[in-house]
Amino acid sequence: MKTISSVVEGYIKKKPFLQSALAQGIINLTSLSRIVKPEIQDELGKEVRNGAIVMALKRLSDDLEFRATHKILKVLKNIGEITVRSSLTDFTFLVSDTILSQQAKLLEEVNTNQDVFYTSSRGVNEMNIVVSNSMDAVVEKLFQAERCTQKATNLSSITVKLPAENVSVPGIYYFIFQRLAWEGIVLYEVISTTNEFTILVNDDQVDVAFKTIKDLKTL
Known part of the structure; x- marks a missing residue:
């Protein structure tokens, strides 16, 4: 069964630059929710509240930030010559x-x-x-x-x-x-x-x- 969180995550993962910006916390989640809302509703086949999309984006951004901070950035800090x-x-x-x-x-x-x-x-x-x-x-x-x-x-x-x-x-x-x-x-x-x-x-x-x-x- 599709959920708001899974559909939002699928949408973000198809847009690498948006995914990176989200991980860095430089995007207004409320504004982004309004932009993606039509596609999320089409995917789910029902009305979705902006607040629900914002919450899904917030959970996703926290997860992306954790992964970037504790894995990729750890390696990059040790770049050699x-x-x-x-x-x-x-x-x-x-x-x-x-x-x-x-x-x-x-x-x-x-x-x-x-x-x-x-x-x-x-x-x-x-x-x-x-x-x-x-x-x-x-x-x-x-x-x-x-x-x-x-x-x-x-x-x-x-x-x-x-x-x-x-x-x-x-x-x-x-x-x-x-x-x-x-x-x-x-x-x-x-x-x-x-x-x-x-x-x-x-x-x-x-x-x-x-x-x-x-x-x-x-x-």
């Missing part, structure tokens, strides 16, 4: 039978210069290679027989070290990326390992992105 690199280029190539051998040659070149930034990721149909722009000519030469579908320049990377418990707490990445979205940060690329992730953003957004991530430690 944050490393920024600039002057990067992102190449996208279609996967082929020869691309791995060319990547091996590129790694040999990278190993001769420890100051060069390099990372890559491979999907089913394409591979991304992110390098310092000083390596652009090397990449273009080694991969000249490969099909490059996109090349982006003037990028910066932010690499974040996460505590080991990040793998056991749901919502860590959602929480971080939501904050970046709120600040209007466009993520050009996201590359992750078990306890570390790297985002690529345009050079003109790297300062705001860095501050947004750093500020997570003080929430």
Whole structure:
């Protein structure tokens, strides 16, 4: 049997930004109840008082705040070093039978210069290679027989070290990326390992992105 509380919770969970704002207590519950009332009534098939919706929202916001405070925020407070690199280029190539051998040659070149930034990721149909722009000519030469579908320049990377418990707490990445979205940060690329992730953003957004991530430690 559907209840007001279950229907209200289902409605809020379908709207991530609203859910986060509710957890932070920055929404007027009475005003929100008036907005959601028509959909709640349609779902239940009966009239519902605003007060009942407000109570359901209050219980839900308390629960969301508890979960965010005692799980996600605990992990975020223990974020490790944050490393920024600039002057990067992102190449996208279609996967082929020869691309791995060319990547091996590129790694040999990278190993001769420890100051060069390099990372890559491979999907089913394409591979991304992110390098310092000083390596652009090397990449273009080694991969000249490969099909490059996109090349982006003037990028910066932010690499974040996460505590080991990040793998056991749901919502860590959602929480971080939501904050970046709120600040209007466009993520050009996201590359992750078990306890570390790297985002690529345009050079003109790297300062705001860095501050947004750093500020997570003080929430």
